[in-house]
Amino acid sequence: MTSINPTNSARRLRLVPSTAIEPALPACNTLTPELAEKLAAVNSVSRGLRTAGVRIEATVVLDLTIFIKAESADSLAAAFRQQWQGVCWRTVGKQTRNTVTIHGVRVVWFTPVKEQDQ
Known part of the structure; x- marks a missing residue:
């Protein structure tokens, strides 16, 4: 173990506890047919939205x-109103x-x- 000179602020180290970071969403390791269909649908609509000038925040x-x-x-509305369902x-x-x-x-x-x- 090396010692650190506390007077030299440029050389101070900050220790971070080693804890496992859990992912917020399930990790997908395999592209199942169901996931592939969903991915294709979202990608297709995303492309259409971007082409129409719609800004996507998240998917x-x-x-x-x-x-x-x-x-x-x-x-x-201008680009997709005729295709809207379930408004x-x-x-x-x-x-x-x-x-x-x-x-x-x-x-x-x-x-x-x-x-x-009122």
């Missing part, structure tokens, strides 16, 4: 869900979760709740 392949920026909702929205707190389904993939964006004048 969840296992849930067949794509999250987009709220500012991109108009571009989404729904749900308000929780001060945000509304807007969801449409395109080719079996959910596309989700969040918007602030508009206060009504």
